[in-house]
Amino acid sequence: MADCILETRNLGISFGGLNAVQNVNIKINKGQIYGLIGPNGAGKTTIFNLITGVYKPTTGTFFIDGKEIKGYSQEKINHLGVARTFQNIRLFNNMTVVRNVMVGLHNSPDYKCTVIESILRLPRHFKVEKTMREKAKELLRIFDLENERNFLACNLPYGKQRKLEIARALATNPKILLLDEPAAGMNPQETAELMDTIRFVRDNFNVTVFLIEHDMKLVAGICEELTVLNFGTELAHGTPQMVLNDPRVITAYLGD
């Protein structure tokens, strides 16, 4: 159990009478790249919202790094080591690229500085600001965004906005990174780059990656394990080769 970073047990949520997600059991080991696929409306993003605390589960429970999560706020779950990106990019559009990443670094214990210290401009404020900016630049360098660091986030091209969102999520120093359709709207070349980026992030930041994706090339290329959802329930589970050749999965995607 020690190497299990995220485990859901009979996780489910219903909105009114609609059972959006039911009895989902996912077990993700440390350092894995785990995929979650399924047709539109299968409940994939709902599972992400459950794990990040946007929704509270109506049935079942889940564990992060062996700790049961019950009634935690989104902030607290983030502090426990869960960071995410969004299906429709959500950046801080009117802030510069480097500041977006600095917001991600906000809660890091290395950059503690109280409001009073900031208002009175005590030495700690300047030290924290400087080291935060350096750290943010370092992260941007990894994602090849350093030259754009003073642009407003909304002025970045689409692919770079995606990268920035991942950089901001990584700035919170997560144990597990949830990526919601990272390759949406990307061309094949960008997707190939993204696959390299995801592998690089997993290897160098010591994080587990849990991703939702429709691009089967990406899923088959980097995921080590897959869960297929259909109508809120688990349809299949296993390695990509096993799952993608499963007749039930093909039926769910393409119909009879």
Added chain:
Amino acid sequence: MIGKFKIKHYINYIVISIVAVIFSVISLSGGQIDNSTLFLLEKMTISIILAVSLSLVVGFLGELSLGHAGFMCVGAYIGGKVASLLEESLGNGILTFIISLTAGAGIAALCGIIIGIPALRLRGDYLAIVTLAFGEIVRSIFQNTSAESFGGAIGLSTPRFDKKYLFIIAFVLVLATLAVLQNLIRSKHGRAITSIRDNEIAAHATGINVTKYKLLAFTLSAMFAGVAGVLYSFSNYTVQSAKFGYNYSIEILVMVVLGGMGNINGSIIAAALITFLNTKLATILTGDLAVLQNLFYALILVFIVIYNNAPKLKGFRDKYNLASFFKNIFKHKTDPSIVTDDAAKWDVVPTKITMDEILSVDITTNDNGQSDEGGKSDG
């Protein structure tokens, strides 16, 4: 280590200090400043404090608050009352002022917390309605107090403070307000507040304690509205609840919006300008013409808004604005061959594309020949 000192970042302190020093030198050396000018200066400083503090909530936190006059009302009544209680024992000096300032600002901040905790669960229009209601409730509470406690409908009379010095104190308070709010905004905490404005859902997911920062911004804003209230009670001799109606809240909001959301210097200029206009209109248009005051005020506001936003006036604005005016003074020639970095101005959309640009478009083909849709197979 202190980072690069940029004069641009401190220009507002410098301008306000210069104005304050000029007037205090004239005033203290026995020069001719009539009381109405001093009164106008006090009114302007009060407006500036109000506008800058509201700007924190509206411009940086991104929440609409229509109860700013309510917090000012609390500060004015509490500060005025404390001052009149202390007048006998402590006299009419700076000590009385400081104690009443602390009391007024403190109680206003407390109101900010009490209102903030339930209200900040609401969003957008709903928060605006709750704050609007708060302002009206506070006003009618003070209006219906007994004559001995807070003066009731007649108003609370406050001690007279030497006009020669009050405006200097007011300017110091403006600088203090600016220092606190600007230092907050230009720190990691300010970044957290701005991130909530830009995208609250993402701020949650990035681990920002949204409730804490909303409450902090709301409380600080209420506190400085209280400071403005105390200043008002010292400047006016009587505090009447009718002053703090929702019209006044809207007027403060107009200052913030006119100055540009999230632009402190803009708020300062707009606050000074609107107060100046209002006061001048009130002195020029008297008697039968008094009814025209609001008309002219509204017309000027409409003109400013249209002038600043109309796309057709863009060329005119670029030609005749203050920034280029100052640039032309300091820099006699502008060399058209110097091209500034285009990347810095991404929002400028080219309207005319030349043949060269079309020919220089770089089209690359994918070697692997696979289309984007190949991998996607949504049921």
